[in-house]
Amino acid sequence: MAMTAVARETVFALRRQIAKIEGTLPERLQASAGATSDADVNTGLTPNTNVTIVRRGVAATLPDAFLPTGVERLDAALSGGLPKAALSEIHGIETRDAGAVAGFALSLTSLILKQTQGLPVLWIGTTEIFREAGFPYARGLHASFGIEPEHLLFSEAPRLVDALWVAEEAAKMTALAAVILEIRGNPQRLDLTATRRLHARAQGAGRPVFLLRQAAEPEPTAAPVRLIVASAPAVPRETIAGPLAGSIGRPAFTITIGKSRTALPGQFTLEWNPDERVFDERRGDERWGEERAKNPVAVVSLSGSGKDPAAASGAILAFPAVGSPAVGNQPSQRQRATHLGPRRAG
Structure with a gap:
């Protein structure tokens, strides 16, 4: 017995x-x-x-086990948010997505630093990574994410093996709020065993480790969550009088769940609010839809030979500009060619 x-x-x-x-x-x-x-x-x-x-497939959610993004639908799909004591992958399909991946990682860093006052974040990368994508701008860190320069540390390693060693040593330190490791492509050294070590160190320290991957293909890793990040078109800035035409609004990201504990797929468009430092979800380009509803006429009309040209937007009144010739004093065809010719210096 x-x-x-x-x-x-x-x-x-x-x-x-x-x-x-x-x-x-x-x-x-x-x-x-x-x-x-x-x-x-x-x-x-x-x-x-x-x-x-312990039951298979049953997970109890502790209040402090996840880092919520603040977007209800995304947090629900991730079963509460990104795990704090775990390795999480943030992918960029192409090299040009490195800026969006870094911006999203900095947004998550801003959320983490709200909860861990005074602890720095370590960003690790190889010389090749920082030469290709550059370093975050100190003034931009404070203005857009509320991150003080002394709270973001950088470690530039000459080789990938050195970067992995630094990441494993840093992942077990409780003196850091989080560890960011940026890798390019699918190197053979970053295999399942290496990610298992990173994941185990993160669990032991109770700190998140974000694995940023530039131009990488999905492959088996120990990370329970994989997010694919790309830049999304920004909408015009909102003012009291409405959207400001020709302006650029908040930075936006397209987030696709490639892997999660719940295995629920999904794609979300998030905007980062640099003033309140929170994420807002944009559903189906709602703001663009409102603009199209206000002005349903196409911006550029179809050609004369095209089918179903755009209808007129209303009565059009022409006012002669100051100093312009009167209607009856337009230049002749012979004069018009000279008038429209290229200017010659001197």
């Missing part, structure tokens, strides 16, 4: 360890007062004792 209880406790311990590696948490159940549950009888525990039961 004693051996059976010991064996059962060993199985429970192994299941808890597997759940920790997979990024899930065991479900905690508390026996009701004055009653003895089946688990109490089977395990030989006394009533009114917290019993940890």
